[in-house]
Amino acid sequence: MPGQDICVKISGEAGQGINIAAQALAKAFTRKGLYVFLLTDNPNSIKLEPAWCSLRISEERILSQSHEVDILVVLNRDSLLRRQQEVNIGGFILYDQEAVKLEDKDKRAEAGYISIPFDRLLKELNAPPLLRNTVAIGAVLGLIDYDIKVMEAMLEEQFSRKGEQVVRQNNGALNAGFSYLKENFKPGFNKKLKANTPAGRMFLTGNEAFCCGALKAGCKFIAAYPMTPSSAILHYLAAKEQGYGIVVKQAEDEIAGMNMAVGAGFAGARAMTCTSGGGFALMSEALGMAAQSETPVVAVMGQRPGPSTGQPTHTSQADLRFVIHASQGEFPRIVIAPGDAEECFREGFNAFNLAEKFQLPVIVLTDKYLVESYSSWEGFSLAGLNIERGKLLNQAELDKVSDYKRYAFSEDGISPRALPGMKGGIHVATSYEHDEYGFYQEDPAGVVKAADKRFAKLKLIEAALPQPKIYGPDDAEITLIAWGSSKGPVLEAMKMLAQAKKRVNFLHLVYIWPFPGEAVRQAIQKAKVTLGIEGNKSGQMFGLIREHTGTKLTHSLLKYDGQPFYPIDIYNKVKELF
Amino acid sequence: MATPLELKAKYNPSWCPGCGNYGILNGIKQAISQSGFAPHEVVIVSGIGCSGKDPHFVNTYGFEGIHGRVLPVATAIKLANHKLKVIGCAGDGDAYGIGAAHFVHALRRNIGITYFVHNNQIYGLTTGQTSPTSDKGFTTKSTPGGVIEEPFNPLALAIAGGATFVARAFVGEFDQMKEIMAKALLHKGFALVDIFQPCVTFNYKNTYQWYQERAYKLEDEAGYDSHDKELAFKKAVENSGKLPIGVFYQEERAAYEESVAAIKERPLIDQEITNIGIKKTLEEFL
Numbered sequence: 001m002p003g004q005d006i007c008v009k010i011s012g013e014a015g016q017g018i019n020i021a022a023q024a025l026a027k028a029f030t031r032k033g034l035y036v037f038l039l040t041d042n043p044n045s046i047k048l049e050p051a052w053c054s055l056r057i058s059e060e061r062i063l064s065q066s067h068e069v070d071i072l073v074v075l076n077r078d079s080l081l082r083r084q085q086e087v088n089i090g091g092f093i094l095y096d097q098e099a100v101k102l103e104d105k106d107k108r109a110e111a112g113y114i115s116i117p118f119d120r121l122l123k124e125l126n127a128p129p130l131l132r133n134t135v136a137i138g139a140v141l142g143l144i145d146y147d148i149k150v151m152e153a154m155l156e157e158q159f160s161r162k163g164e165q166v167v168r169q170n171n172g173a174l175n176a177g178f179s180y181l182k183e184n185f186k187p188g189f190n191k192k193l194k195a196n197t198p199a200g201r202m203f204l205t206g207n208e209a210f211c212c213g214a215l216k217a218g219c220k221f222i223a224a225y226p227m228t229p230s231s232a233i234l235h236y237l238a239a240k241e242q243g244y245g246i247v248v249k250q251a252e253d254e255i256a257g258m259n260m261a262v263g264a265g266f267a268g269a270r271a272m273t274c275t276s277g278g279g280f281a282l283m284s285e286a287l288g289m290a291a292q293s294e295t296p297v298v299a300v301m302g303q304r305p306g307p308s309t310g311q312p313t314h315t316s317q318a319d320l321r322f323v324i325h326a327s328q329g330e331f332p333r334i335v336i337a338p339g340d341a342e343e344c345f346r347e348g349f350n351a352f353n354l355a356e357k358f359q360l361p362v363i364v365l366t367d368k369y370l371v372e373s374y375s376s377w378e379g380f381s382l383a384g385l386n387i388e389r390g391k392l393l394n395q396a397e398l399d400k401v402s403d404y405k406r407y408a409f410s411e412d413g414i415s416p417r418a419l420p421g422m423k424g425g426i427h428v429a430t431s432y433e434h435d436e437y438g439f440y441q442e443d444p445a446g447v448v449k450a451a452d453k454r455f456a457k458l459k460l461i462e463a464a465l466p467q468p469k470i471y472g473p474d475d476a477e478i479t480l481i482a483w484g485s486s487k488g489p490v491l492e493a494m495k496m497l498a499q500a501k502k503r504v505n506f507l508h509l510v511y512i513w514p515f516p517g518e519a520v521r522q523a524i525q526k527a528k529v530t531l532g533i534e535g536n537k538s539g540q541m542f543g544l545i546r547e548h549t550g551t552k553l554t555h556s557l558l559k560y561d562g563q564p565f566y567p568i569d570i571y572n573k574v575k576e577l578f
Numbered sequence: 579m580a581t582p583l584e585l586k587a588k589y590n591p592s593w594c595p596g597c598g599n600y601g602i603l604n605g606i607k608q609a610i611s612q613s614g615f616a617p618h619e620v621v622i623v624s625g626i627g628c629s630g631k632d633p634h635f636v637n638t639y640g641f642e643g644i645h646g647r648v649l650p651v652a653t654a655i656k657l658a659n660h661k662l663k664v665i666g667c668a669g670d671g672d673a674y675g676i677g678a679a680h681f682v683h684a685l686r687r688n689i690g691i692t693y694f695v696h697n698n699q700i701y702g703l704t705t706g707q708t709s710p711t712s713d714k715g716f717t718t719k720s721t722p723g724g725v726i727e728e729p730f731n732p733l734a735l736a737i738a739g740g741a742t743f744v745a746r747a748f749v750g751e752f753d754q755m756k757e758i759m760a761k762a763l764l765h766k767g768f769a770l771v772d773i774f775q776p777c778v779t780f781n782y783k784n785t786y787q788w789y790q791e792r793a794y795k796l797e798d799e800a801g802y803d804s805h806d807k808e809l810a811f812k813k814a815v816e817n818s819g820k821l822p823i824g825v826f827y828q829e830e831r832a833a834y835e836e837s838v839a840a841i842k843e844r845p846l847i848d849q850e851i852t853n854i855g856i857k858k859t860l861e862e863f864l
Contacts (some may be wrong), residue, residue, distance in 0.1 A: 204863040212856055212859060215859060218852075220840075220846045220849065221657065223650075223654060240859070241840060242839050243859075244854070245841075245849050247846055249657070251650065252679050252680060253679060256650040256653075257650075259654070260650045260657075261654065263654030263655045264657065264658040267654065269846045286647065289643055382856070382857075387853075420621045420639035420662055421619060421659055421661065421662055425618070425639075426617060426638060428633045428639070428640035428642055430641075431626075431643055438640075439634055440631075
């Protein structure tokens with residue numbers, strides 16, 4: 001691995017505050033100028049079931065989690081037995097022997113076991129057992145010999161609204177863990193993290209990044225029904241409701257969520273909804289209504305494993321075919337699958353422009369891994385983020401139109417849009433097949449004309465959408481192809497493969513629909529070996545490539561266990577191929 | 579304000595001759611005219627069914643959505659631009675069958691929508707199946723042995739559910755219907771007008787004559803007070819074989835849109851979006 005990484009895994013059960021502790025620690029490292037990737041793994045329960053998260057901390061920019069575990073922190077016996085095999089040779093396990101009572105014969109010889117009496121230390125401080133996580137973080141900082149002050153400041157910031165006592169208890173717990181480790185354990189950890197110059201880096205999730213893009217885009221309305229992994233969008237925008245002047249409505253169900261978003265779009269507000277597969281199934285009918293009525297709308301579809309309820313808190317890329325085909329009939333739509341937090345931000349912005357410019361539904365296809373993982377970023381560039389509303393008329397422009405037709409035929413398939421409330425723009429937007437005025441029609445020739453009008457937009461859309469990006473050398477021995485959130489693990493695997501002197505390049509698809517067939521064809525026709533990488537069982541992108549380019553990828557790497565790709569998965573597969 | 583003639587659209591309806599929808603359409607135009615709304619300030623949202631075609635025949639803005647989803651679309655239009663007068667036109671299937679969940683939540687939300695439900699106690703456009711409001715024992719294509727369930731009682735549900743304006747009209751009593759519609763349009767918050775509207779093609783039972791024989795006006799009943807919730811509820815569940823028509827219940831309560839912070843100063847769609855600053859928000863992640 002290039003650079004100096006430290007990977008810390010914290011494991012316990014839901015309700016033990018693992019994520020909160022890890023987030024605070026990760027943010028503290030980010031503030032010291034380090035890069036952090038934080039992957040969380042939560043059970044579908046609020047309490048008791050096993051949960052873990054992993055922090056990868058590096059002096060160099062990192063794009064995904066790693067499978068390595070240098071330090072394992074366990075907060076209960078179950079986690080210790082479950083996870084101790086994952087620790088690297090020479091790694092350490094922090095646990096509470098007084099609570100866990102591990103026998104020597106059950107220990108691994110290759111790892112160092114450090115017992116921190118979490119509960120005893122907390123009792124001495126008169127602090128609640130919930131703060132085991134904070135003691136543990138103090139111990140981790142002690143082990144890697146890192147400045148504890150930055151974490152103290154972090155805790156103060158995080159808990160100040162809960163009162164001085166909570167801050168004091170947390171800092172006490174942190175220092176207790178730190179000191180206990182320092183006093184009872186002689187330094188033996190061989191990795192060191194240098195604090196770089198603080199660089200003003202952000203630390204955020206894909207969902208948060210998307211929301212910032214949506215705010216910048218002037219999203220004014222969101223109606224949604226809570227569903228993992230997209231609920232955080234609803235929460236975040238609700239918290240910004242006042243500051244940004246957004247209407248946030250938790251709808252009675254997903255059907256209402258999508259219908260509301262379309263209604264607000266028709267009235268002229270930039271509007272969205274967000275959900276996961278089950279909710280999107282309920283939204284499908286209204287998705288078609290947006291298309292038929294040519295109403296701009298943005299839907300975030302956060303994937304998790306199906307079918308049906310599947311694995312609600314885990315990750316998947318198995319809804320690609322679903323979103324490109326959802327709803328009856330045929331209509332143009334745009335599907336965007338951002339690959340990391342920065343792309344979530346940028347595409348969160350772009351989605352609203354595209355929806356209005358082309359007057360159609362835009363689906364932002366994310367997944368649990370992308371939207372719930374945290375990563376460190378230099379500030380997002382705001383350059384070039386200009387609001388484009390397409391052929392939206394203002395009153396002065398509408399005044400010049402004598403016989404307004406909402407669905408007027410035009411060469412590019414896009415008709416000037418008047419909004420309710422405007423004088424001279426009266427029309428009916430409709431879910432029925434319709435003529436230029438929006439009136440229902442059954443005349444075969446007219447029906448063809450209307451459908452062709454909507455599909456005429458495709459030409460303009462295809463020209464406007466960014467092409468898939470190729471990373472790595474032109475003359476690679478193997479071309480990797482992936483879409484959406486697999487980007488980070490693939491790029492990390494490429495770093496490892498470069499060290500192993502393998503010439504590899506990578507075609508990453510963000511704009512997935514309309515399918516960029518020609519660009520993909522050109523990228524893969526030069527490659528002798530092509531490896532399609534995606535998080536589903538049936539190779540959905542693999543099939544699309546074959547359908548749209550006539551080319552069959554030579555190999556595929558599919559993962560559908562609810563977990564994201566690890567760089568090592570890809571590295572091993574490529575090594576196996578040549 | 580516009581005359582009923584100015585509210586006539588260029589298209590003509592193609593409902594069955596004698597359909598109750600003709601009267602309702604006429605009532606909508608007259609009530610809009612009477613209440614003083616300009617055509618471009620009105621949006622009629624409809625679903626699917628014979629009533630779904632209403633927006634095409636009134637010279638106002640319209641959104642003809644999908645079956646059962648009149649209220650979510652209408653709700654969002656009101657929130658995006660609360661200066662608009664938003665009317666929902668639905669059938670009994672739209673409103674009380676497939677769209678029942680939205681109905682319940684619109685009641686408690688008290689959002690500024692006037693909801694005209696065209697209730698003919700049968701599914702017409704799908705050629706004659708049972709509806710949530712079909713009478714018990716009524717035989718249809720889908721219930722040849724007669725309907726087993728009790729009919730849905732929209733008025734009782736609306737009163738219990740927190741509605742602030744609940745009325746029933748019969749298209750055969752046109753003048754009263756038109757007055758109720760005008761009142762509903764001027765009501766602040768959610769207004770339900772359930773309108774009996776005979777389906778002359780598929781409902782052999784609930785005919786003009788059938789309604790005529792049973793309907794009686796609430797305003798003719800001495801001592802009826804539409805501000806008395808308990809009385810209104812009693813009236814709504816009255817089991818006399820007669821059908822009271824009129825305003826069952828009304829109360830003054832803040833409309834949902836009045837309590838939404840983001841639109842206190844101006845409608846959502848009038849808020850500038852061209853150069854929104856997000857620097858401070860991004861800095862929260864530092």
